[in-house]
Amino acid sequence: MKITLAHGSGGKSTSDLIKNIFAKHFGNPILNMMEDSAVVASSSKIAVTTDSFVITPLFFKGGDIGRLAVCGTVNDLLMRGATPKYITSAFIIEEGADSDTLEKISASMAKTAKEAGVTIICGDTKVIDGNGNIFINTTGVGFVGESTDIVSTNLREGDAVIVSGTMGDHHAAVLSARMNIENNIKSDNAPLCRMVREMLKDGMEIHCMRDVTRGGLGTVLNELADSSGVNIEIEEQSIPVKEEVKAFAKILGLNILHMGNEGKLVAVLPEKQAQQAVEIIKKCPYGENAAVIGRVNKGKGVTLITPLSGKRQVNVLFGEGLPRIC
């Protein structure tokens, strides 16, 4: 069935679409109430984040827009040390989209939400003119412990910088799909709940975490260095990158440090805990390639140490850099 503008009217067709696709896959006692808003239990401190997903194509090796829409938002909650609890799901559908596609995406969202331990508590459906594209906004709510204070202004001289795995996978996978290049590169889109929970449980004193998405590691590290007024020095050889992604980036002239991921985090914590944190992450799903990649110094900006001991400045992404990877 093709989606038409009538499915966005708020009347019978909208209600049928919601019943036959969204309620079928997302259904739970809170959502099924179909009230104007969902009323749920909370904690005294919450994290809230919002993200829209406009990726092309909708499906790519290793994932799809539905999985991405859950992971992206869940990971943003985790980066403040929150336990992700609730997620909202708002679809903007261009007329002509196929209901089977919508159903596949919904099934993937539901599966990923289950993996991440979040409940989809409310939603919205709009239909606009267009060419059958699908856009999803998810907003997440997580519970934050009273004493948790993980924030980008917390970096201190002597801290270590770690990443949870290889850089650039998602970016390379989406670009490959868009350019019809056949290769084995898969997106890394994944919820990072387990590794964050285990690190906090084991007493890692994380000063700051960020998931490395649009703009890539270079942009994220620059933001952190700016916020805390410090320099971050990273070693090129320590940054985990899959061989095929490295080759792909080289052929196309892309800078791995500006390539986005959707299932990787960077964490900054006291140097004495860095190796232990890496070991914890390595035991968790999606963390097998975790590594210490650098340290926090006095100064400003981000410095890359190259294998022959050269030093160069890493800038934030300037220009386009494949805007629709999420």
Place this chain on the structure above:
Amino acid sequence: MKITLAHGSGGKSTSDLIKNIFAKHFGNPILNMMEDSAVVASSSKIAVTTDSFVITPLFFKGGDIGRLAVCGTVNDLLMRGATPKYITSAFIIEEGADSDTLEKISASMAKTAKEAGVTIICGDTKVIDGNGNIFINTTGVGFVGESTDIVSTNLREGDAVIVSGTMGDHHAAVLSARMNIENNIKSDNAPLCRMVREMLKDGMEIHCMRDVTRGGLGTVLNELADSSGVNIEIEEQSIPVKEEVKAFAKILGLNILHMGNEGKLVAVLPEKQAQQAVEIIKKCPYGENAAVIGRVNKGKGVTLITPLSGKRQVNVLFGEGLPRIC
């Protein structure tokens, strides 16, 4: 300045756009932190709602997409008896949109958020190909009192049904703008915080509230009747409608009962409190035309009593009905 895909890259251009427009208008200590998620104080019970706004045109008599995006979400929180607290703001911008337009919309959102008493705590910006359209998703969080239980399954035989004002204004205003019809019809888009707060404060035992948006009063009342397994009987002559909206609907053959509003609520409460509730609403902004319009009976569906004592069934909206009024 025209918005380009580069503004959605997550790099320097995105950061400039956020700084120059969104931070300028929405700026507050929480948002200014620019973290992956906002950490805020909460209460033990919260209401959460999400809504995307895809209206054409972006500006119309009495309002704009920015005001609408705040009102729609704030009102959905209020309908569960929540006090609106936080709101998120996620823009999907089609390439070619003008930054001045974006700025006007942002200013309007900020002003409306202030009126409604909500803080914009996080946001997201994506840019897609297209023709300069702008879409906004807002998700709201409100605090709910422990004993508050306002829900569509609560309707009881003998309850009264009230509306907070005239029906169809927003729908008629948007349709006029789209068809270039010159008239005096203004959208009713408004946050309904005050009237809800005053009713609850004065002890009105509200069983259920809904804001009358897409699908119109007919669709909303049918949903309530369904949820509670009751019949709702409304008197045609009691339903407030502005003369010019009535005339507009007549000329175009539109059914007022299927025309959406963006600043009107329907409330169901014990009959003995109905008149008092109407008086309370009348004293609040946007409530001057409040009225009792019907009652809850045994049975099912929605029945309209016409002036000459005719009775007919009111259906939910079927078909298109101007999908992009919000």
